[in-house]
Amino acid sequence: MDIQAIHKLLHDRFGAAVGPVSSARLFEFIEVAPDRIDEVCYHLATEPALLFDSLSNLSGCDYPLRGKIQMVYDLYSYTHDHSLVLKVDADRANPRVATVERVWPAANWHEREAYDLLGVVFTGHSDLRRILLPDDWVGHPLRKDYVEAPDYHGISTIRESVLNIPGRN
């Protein structure tokens, strides 16, 4: 099923929560409201004609100029061999997106990773902890305005260039 047909099905059911089909130059995607993404995904995963049984990628990207953090859901259906990209724009100041963990268990870790590195809060997630960084890390490094703290537990993260040390060279 192509993206226009899928969009029509979704639009009929969810109305304004589903945006138009837009293009990212190399692929087309459908934008979904952040608080409805779980319902949309559940529908996509269970509707027999669609049956998107796997979430093959969940990425996020920070756009400070637009004040948005965008989550990108790459779906694939092994049953029908079609794929779909969904995007969710979350408010950058308070990014909250409904979790899709109950639709695809694979989303659990992906959402934890997005929370860890981008600071997106997935409402309803069962276990939203940092996954890659230590629990006590400050900040979310993949945000564009992230500044690394000068030290971590007394370990300096700033390294003097060897070229600048007086007495050498």
Next chain:
Amino acid sequence: MQAFLDSIAAGMEGVPHWLVYAVGMIAFGAIVVFGFILPVAGVTSWVERRVWARIQSRIGPNRVGPGGFLQWLADGLKNLLKEDVIPDAVDQPLFRLAPYVVVAGFVGAFVALPFAGSLIIADLNIGILYVTAVTSLVVVGILMAGWSSNNKWSMLGGIRSATQIICYEIPVGLSIFPVVLLSGTLSMQGIIASQGWAPQQWHMFHSPFLFAAFLMFFVGALAEGNRTPFDLPEAESELVAGFATEYSGMRSLLFFLAEWGNLYVIGALVTTLFMGGWQVPAFTGNTLVLTAAQFGTFFLKAYLWVFVAMWIRATLPRVRIDQLMSLCWKYMVPIGLVNLLGTAVMMVLVPEGSDVVRWVMLALALFVLLKFGLRVRYHLRRANYGRMGLGAARA
């Protein structure tokens, strides 16, 4: 040994007899330990590494001495000189004691192990019973090491080891009984004397029951010696180094010493019980030459099984603990009981044993060996490594 010390004691009038015995026993013990057990265990470690290397298409230790032969000495010295690290949180007395208990358990077995017709420290009339009892001391040591290390992995290793050794005592014991029935004695020399030098006179080929007992004994002994495929207590990929994780330096070496030494004990027991021990044809009247030949025969037979154990270790994966238990209780123990019964029935029916059965068993064993040899040859031919022309590009 007893007679020898008696004669010395008789010669020394003013000295109390107990002192002569004590000094004599300690001296002889030291000679056996330093002159035989340590070198055998050490050289076994070198042989094992070389055999593995050959099987794994590597080279193995080859720097210290000719062909790396002195590697075991270098390793021993290195470990002696290393710092003996004892972690703070361990149970100090138990932790220090454990390696000695393990070593004592395995060295104690040598008291009743024969080396040749007249070479045995003490031909106890309960020889085989004594050996099985004293080697069980190793469990206590391993359990002590595992528990006192204050490390969960060590404890798991220690408990696995205890479970395993205690369970496998039973099939091992059950496969010793048929031999004892046949020989009518528990004494090691007595068991050997009841067999002949020729293969068809060995207990192994006495009947199918004895042959099964022999296989079971070997498998059970491997399990008792914590050898692959039953090396769960020190399963490196699961428990790091099992009960030996916290040990370093000499104490750690003692565990390995016991392991390699145990291999020889296993081989010697198999040889004694099933393979005619040191029996050689009486080809000369010279006692010294005959004793040397007996010693050589016994040692070679025993070392054959050491080699087989190494081979198995390099070949087989490791079983899981539940599989280990089910193998013991569901298969080996019932088979052991059937063996015991079968041997008893057979001894009633044909008290002197049947030559036909012996020859058939021997022929069967040879046939299996031949098939195995052909299979090995087939694989060796197929694994021809010379076909690859890339060596030149590498050089």
Next chain:
Amino acid sequence: MSVEVEFAEGGEAFGTEEMTLNMGPQHPSTHGVLRFIVKADGEVMRAAVPDIGYLHRSLEKIAEKVGWHGFMPYTDRVDYVAAMTTNQAWAMAGEALGGIVVPRRGEYCRIIACELGRICSHLLAVGAMGMDIGAITPFTHAIRERELINDLLEELCGSRLTFNYMRIGGVAWDLPPGYATKVRRFLDHFEPIVDEFDDLLSHNKIYVERLANVAVVTREMAIAYNLVGPNLRASGVPYDLRKNRPYSVYSDFEFDVPVGQGFHGTVGDCWDRYAVRIEEMRQSARILRQAVEGLPEGPVIAKVPRNFKPAAGEFHSRVETARGDQSWYVVSDGSEYPYRVHIRTGSFSAMSIVDALARGLMIADLIAVIASFDIVAPEVDR
């Protein structure tokens, strides 16, 4: 890290206590730096919670700082066991966004390099699997063969592990003279070795007992947890990007997609995952033979400006690595630096299913499960 785990019932009846075991980050069989917090009742696990991140090198952040060409050496580090394929994923992302067409000979060079790398990685996987189950010999035999591939790849690009061979637009160097013959000779040597692996390890009774029917991943579970590559195929889903969404010039080649058969147990058990890898080595050898046979003439790299600025856009670059479908989400804002790179790796998905599988297995099985998924720690953490 503190982890609260709720337990299944059990234990109380016997008055036993659960024991918390810390497996890793330094543990002989965690294939790098993985950590599991294992709650065990004796030998039986009640939970095995993975704690990842020990090898996190913030590669995604680095990508935003080093530019399109400059990130290529870093892609080697995403999955250093099969670095060629990660090279290719990055190169493909740059090419798609920049509208560059790779010369055919360049694509063939890539496929030869990638398939050699795949065999390399699978050899390590099956060898290490034997090692984890306790058979030490297969590992050295596998490493022996792997050395030959390393020699071949070294001749190709000068490195043996992290290759930095590919470039956006093609590959850095053409094949050295006589390379096709060498690859052919290697394959003549290697194909019987795979059979030997089957003889010596695959059907070994103890090995089968340890792996068959252990940690069965059903088709539904594999898809829901987004397992990819050999792990997915072992569960009976015949999905291979090289076949189903052919990229590069994979559509030129004939090869089969092996799936788990449940030969010794159930479809999707540990043994199937092992067997699929063995069979994939054979298929890679087939592809290699065809690739060196049909090698076209011509340049190996397209003209790409040194100051490469692809037009703004987004792309999902997906390649079939040795650990399955690796999905790169790459955003360009038209500058000389990538705006955002996200890497979804096969090991990451595989790692997330371990907790669900581990309940009720024994500690020794956990080792088998990790090994059978062929989890490579740097690929999980990136």
